[in-house]
Amino acid sequence: MKYGQFLAALRRNGAKHVYLLAGEETYYIGKAEQAVLKALVPEEAARSECVQSFDGDVSADELTGLIDTVPFFAEKTVLLVRNSNLFREKKGDKDGDKEEKKAKSRKKGDPMERLMDRLSDMPDTSYVIFETSAKADKRRKIYKLVESVGAVLEAERERPWTIDEWLRGKLSELNRELDREAMAYFMNAVSMMQSIELEFLDEELNKLALSTENRRFTKKDISRVFASVPEVSGFAMLDAVSARDVKKAIVILERQLSEGTYLPLILAGLSRHVRQLWQAKELMARGVRGRALGQPLNLNPVIAEKIGRAAQGFDAKLLRRVFLFLCDADYKLKTGQGGEELLEEAVIALCRK
Secondary structure: OOHHHHHHHHHHHOOOOEEEEEOOOHHHHHHHHHHHHHHHOOOHHHHHHHEEEEEOOOOHHHHHHHHHOOOOOOOOEEEEEEOOOOOEOOOOOOOOHHHHHHHHHOOOOOHHHHHHHHHHOOOOOEEEEEEEOOOEOOOOHHHHHHHHHOEEEEOOOOOOOOHHHHHHHHHHHHOOEEOHHHHHHHHHHHHHOOOOOHHHHHHHHHHHHHHOOOOEEOHHHHHHHOOOOHHHOOHHHHHHHHOOOHHHHHHHHHHHHHOOOOHHHHHHHHHHHHHHHHHHHHHHHOOOOHHHHHHHHOOOHHHHHHHHHHHOOOOHHHHHHHHHHHHHHHHHHHOOOOOHHHHHHHHHHHHOO
């Protein structure tokens, strides 16, 4: 289940005896871990006596023994197994046949079988939390068991078109909101990030909440959140390109270069923007318009709609020509055959009416 569903189930049903927190988004794994520990041991000071942490795999026999051990100095035992390999997909086992054959061939006395028997019938005082930053293999017998008797968190990375739920939850936590311009800026900025780092966004929004008493964040406030993100520094230039304002676009480009912004980074941002405009133009020619552009462009629907409006002002042949020019410029930059003049030429070509 997703993070929001996971927390809702925890609040509604209480803590389970077995958990698997798996996926690439370590931010969600960390948050879920703390939520489960708080549900199991509300007093943070008491956790040192209850929680036993392990980094890497514990042998099946050892883990079974720890589960069966009666706690002496606490009411319960919580085993936190980080970086577990029990749920990973094995190389060369893409179809899952090997895992199924292994599971069927195991005898009753096999360590893994004993562990799974114990996980399916946990002592009242024992709890296990497995964690892995890899995507869990849902075909594994142990995965199916944990999903059946406990709970599984699928901690997937957020994408620009899925960030809304996280943002709403974070703003609710801070008792703040974004005005319309701030929301548009946030979504635009996130769509330009090479990867969305929730820990970074979480920390920056916390800082912002401490630095202003205003309940509603403005565009100016939110721009401070992304001030240190290189991919977003060219946001204003891309807006100028969309508006075909050549003077403004060149001024911003020159400012970026004078501030030492990495040239290939600017090129990558401009190439991505031109590709999105071109794709939007082609999609609209086939009848896909407005927020419906979001899914095929892999963008938040609000941002996709904005890209679509901007694309209407461009000729598809121009966008294709400039995109191919930028691909060639990337090669020339990497081989020392060109410099910033290539970017200026592309910007001027895009803005020429």
